[in-house]
Amino acid sequence: MRCQFVRSVLLSIMLLAVPFLSSAATTESSAATTDASAQQQLEQLKQQAIALNRELFILEEELLFPPQTQLAVFVSVDAGSFFRLDSIQLKLNDQAVTAHLYTESQLAGLARGAVQPLYKGNIRAGDHTLTAVFVGKGPEDRDYRRAVSHRFTKADEAVLLELKITDSSADYQPDFSVEVWSGN
Secondary structure: OHHHHHHHHHHHHHHHHHHHHHHHHOOOOOHHHHHHHHHHHHHHHHHHHHHHHHHHHHHHHHHHOOOOOEEEEEEEEEOOOOOEEEEEEEEEOOEEEEEEEOOHHHHHHHHOOOOEEEEEEEOOOEEEEEEEEEEEEOHHHOEEEEEEEEEEEEOOOOEEEEEEEEEEOOOOEEEEEEEEEEOO
């Protein structure tokens, strides 16, 4: 809410400055000099607007997702022949918070080493249980559905978790795990 007010004030200031620059560009006495000067000022205003927009985005993220209440979950895949991911459903304290159905291009990106942000939200301090349900094709092209749960305690800092899908050559099955990046 506060961020929208700041954004609208900055936009109003910029809109008030544009007619001034355009009227300065239309004067005939020094058209060539004024036009170049107006273009430079307009370019400077554009650069300032871009910088302000970047700062507002960061402020908005901090207001919406303060580190004291933030939970972020990411997905990575290091699986080859034992599992092909179709979808993931994420539950927090037995409540569904998100689900994602994967496209071919997303799977190709994950196979190349990309890490996908799956969920970002706010939670209260205390004990929580995160459950991820993985659906896909397992060995011999069989339907595969596995879940992994992770208990953690949310304190005053952000909790960053990674859901990892890896191949286990010991038993020729996929392995699903949760790795803690920060927090508990």
